[in-house]
Amino acid sequence: MSNVVVVDNGGGLIKAGIGGERDPACVVPNCTARPSSSKKWLLADQLLSPSEDLTSATLRRPFDRGHLINPDLQSSLWAHLFTNLLKINPATSSLLLTEPLFTLPSIQRAVDEIIFEDFNFRALFVADSPSLVHLYEASRRPYGLVSKAQCSLVVDCGFSFTHAAPVLQNFTLNYGVKRLDLGGKALTNYLKELVSYRSVNVMDESFIMDDVKEKLCFVSLDVQRDLKIARSDGITHMKGFVKDLDETKRYLALDENEAPSSPEGRKDYVEQQDSSDNPQHKRSTDLTNTEFSLTNERFLVPEMIFRPADLGMNQAGLAECIVRAVNSCHPHLHPVLYESIILTGGTTLFPRFAQRLEKELRPLVPNQYEVKIATQEDPILGVWRGGSLLASSPDFESLCVTKAEYEELGSTRCHRRFFH
Numbered sequence: 001m002s003n004v005v006v007v008d009n010g011g012g013l014i015k016a017g018i019g020g021e022r023d024p025a026c027v028v029p030n031c032t033a034r035p036s037s038s039k040k041w042l043l044a045d046q047l048l049s050p051s052e053d054l055t056s057a058t059l060r061r062p063f064d065r066g067h068l069i070n071p072d073l074q075s076s077l078w079a080h081l082f083t084n085l086l087k088i089n090p091a092t093s094s095l096l097l098t099e100p101l102f103t104l105p106s107i108q109r110a111v112d113e114i115i116f117e118d119f120n121f122r123a124l125f126v127a128d129s130p131s132l133v134h135l136y137e138a139s140r141r142p143y144g145l146v147s148k149a150q151c152s153l154v155v156d157c158g159f160s161f162t163h164a165a166p167v168l169q170n171f172t173l174n175y176g177v178k179r180l181d182l183g184g185k186a187l188t189n190y191l192k193e194l195v196s197y198r199s200v201n202v203m204d205e206s207f208i209m210d211d212v213k214e215k216l217c218f219v220s221l222d223v224q225r226d227l228k229i230a231r232s233d234g235i236t237h238m239k240g241f242v243k244d245l246d247e248t249k250r251y252l253a254l255d256e257n258e259a260p261s262s263p264e265g266r267k268d269y270v271e272q273q274d275s276s277d278n279p280q281h282k283r284s285t286d287l288t289n290t291e292f293s294l295t296n297e298r299f300l301v302p303e304m305i306f307r308p309a310d311l312g313m314n315q316a317g318l319a320e321c322i323v324r325a326v327n328s329c330h331p332h333l334h335p336v337l338y339e340s341i342i343l344t345g346g347t348t349l350f351p352r353f354a355q356r357l358e359k360e361l362r363p364l365v366p367n368q369y370e371v372k373i374a375t376q377e378d379p380i381l382g383v384w385r386g387g388s389l390l391a392s393s394p395d396f397e398s399l400c401v402t403k404a405e406y407e408e409l410g411s412t413r414c415h416r417r418f419f420h
Contacts, residue, residue: 003018003019003088003092003094004019004020004093004094004095004096004391004392004396005017005018005019005082005086005088005090005093005094005095005096005121006018006024006384006387006388006391007078007095007096007097007098008024008098008129008384008387009030009074009097009098009099010030010098010158010159011061011063011066011158011159011160011183011185012029012030012158012159012160012185012346013027013028013029013030013159013346014026014027014028014029014030014044014077014081015027015380015381015383015384016028016086016384017086017384017388018086018088019387019388019390019391019396020388020391020392021388022385022388023384023385024381024384024388025085025086026044026045026081026086027380027381028044028047028048028081028085029044029047029048030044030061030063030074030077031047031059031060031061031062031077032059032060032073032076032077033047033054033057033058033059033060033207034057034058035052035053035054035055035057036055036056036057036058037053041060043076043077043080044080044081044085047207054207054208055205055208056204056205057204057206057207059206060073061073062074062077063159063160065160065161065181066100066160066161066183067100067103067104067107068103068107068110068111071107071110071111071114074114078114078119079119082119090120090121090122091121091122093121093122094121094122094123094124094125094391094396094397094400095115095121095123095124095125096127096387096390096391096396097111097115097124097125097126097127098126098127098128098129098132098383098387099111099126099127099128100129100160101128101129101130101163101165101172101174101179102174102177105415108126108411108414109411111126112124112406112410112411112414113411116403116406120403121403122402122403123397123400123401123402123403124400124406124414125390125391125396125399125400125401125418126414126418127390127418128165128172129154129156129158129163129165129344129383130154130156130163130165130167130172130177131167131170131171131172131386132382132383132384132385132386132387132390133154133156133167133342133344133376133383133386134146134154134167134170134342134386135170135386135389135390136376136382136385136386137152137342137374137376137382138150139389145336145340146342149336149340150168150169150170151166151167151168151169151333151336151337151340152166152167152337152340152341152342153165153166153167153322153325153326153337153338153340153341153342154166154167154172154342154344155318155322155341155342155343155344155345155348155357156344156383157183157184157305157318157343157344157345157346157347157348158183158184158345158346159183159184159185159346160183160185161179161180161181161182161183162179162180162182162183162305162318162321162345162347163177163178163179163180164177164178164180164318164322164324164325165177165325166325166326166328166329166333166337168333173328173329175328176325176326176328176329177325178321178322178324178325178328179321180305180308180315180316180317180321181315182304182305182308182313182315183345183347184210184213184345184346186304187213187217187301187302187304187305187347188206188209188210188213190301190304190311191209191213191297191301192205192206192209194297194300194301195209195292195294195297198292198297199292199293200290200292202292212294213301214346214349216294216298217297217298217299217301217302217350218298218302218350218351218352219303219306219350219351219352219353219356220299220302220303221352221355221356221359223303226296226299227296230296231296233295302347302350302353305317305318305347306318306319306356306357317360318357318360319357319360320364322341322361323361323364323365334366334369335368335369335370338365338369338370338371338372339369339370339371339372340372340374341371341372341373341374342375342376343357343373343374343375343376343379344376344379344382344383345379345380346379346380348376348379349380354373354374354375357373358371358373361373399417401413401414401417401418
């Protein structure tokens, strides 16, 4: 049997490896970037190198708002992935590839062409994320409700958007899927706007602000309480000030040809919000760093998922999205769906995400139904692990469309097999 390459092709990250393994061989950004100091475009794993300075880097992504808009760029990223990272021969390999729900037919045809004509894979299977998450969770708990009822509600909070998707017997019920046009990218952009307005212009610092969001943001269980705490956090200077004026004036005494001791040259930095103007309370100044403080941004950014209307968006919150998804299904499924909610996707990693969702959801659900929410052990890798499990099953090859079938019938064969 040939190798099966499993690729969870997300808008933010590509997770790729060989079927049957527990973890993917690589998890890399699904983008290319050019540092401001270079003319070279960096791909995937090259962006993770600690030696690369990605400050104000120019980014290009093959995905925009959840849709593949640049197949050529995606093809070049896959070529780097298959050749340099996985080191596989597509001609002797099958491919399990994830695609977003409701992908346009024109995009599906473009992907089929890349897989079979550009890379020459011997077979292809296209899966959606919710069905793979359901498969993996059912296999992990063979005596649990998800496995016994073969039914679950997968809430996938990804890079581009969020889906609440009912799954029955490993098939996603497309008529019940509800989408929230918010994901990790929108949250990062909102954080960039808040910090840029209040402190330092970081609109071009996508990599830095992604890191800030992931490490510092959390979901509030009581927004009004946390807002009061943030307002009474010792902030007395809203305008901002130079942290060490004497240190910055030191440069004025330099002769024209004298080099400053700081490697960064002549720079003056301010911190937007500090707790005191008493010099003994100030931290030491590092003139090579730009600093800013986060207060209520830490919980207002994830709040978008639960209260998008507060930001002027004509969108229901995540709890309402789940209720609408459940109500789209047969009433006999309602109690099982509410009791088997599975969270996946990187956005669900915010601390207290599940507790807040249950708090929002409970008043909207009939009292006779239980609400149980489970977060995957690794929400970023959950989809890939489901794909790896499916790829290692003895029936996998029979589920695929082969290159011979594609050459005879074209993308029509793939569409009928995977999207009927």
